[in-house]
Amino acid sequence: MKRPVSRASAPKKLIAVRSDLLDQIIEISNREGKTVYGLISEIFEQQIKAHEMNRSLSEIVDAYALFQVARETGAVITQADTL
Structure with missing residues (x-):
């Protein structure tokens, strides 16, 4: 069985990503206060x-x-047999 690796000590890898996606991720992380x-x-x-x-x-x-959308329009989700 695999032993869980803590996030802090987990080995890190380098990956390539499109620059436009990375720019958006940086923007989102800044807005959300995350790294x-x-x-x-x-x-x-x-x-x-x-x-x-x-x-x-x-x-x-x-x-x-x-x-x-369903919630915003007032839809109620229920079991079919209760109708």
Whole structure:
């Protein structure tokens, strides 16, 4: 069984990324008061969770957006057998 590695002591890797995406990540991390490293790690962790759910991040974001629209328009989500 793999032993968990603490985030602080985990080995780090260098990856290439498009500069426009990195610029946006830097902007977001500044707004949220996070480090770029922390934000990117969070993004990777969420991608891994999505993968473990057999879903893509796009599917999850789209479902969340749909849920928000439903909520903002007053929709109530309930079980079908209660209708």
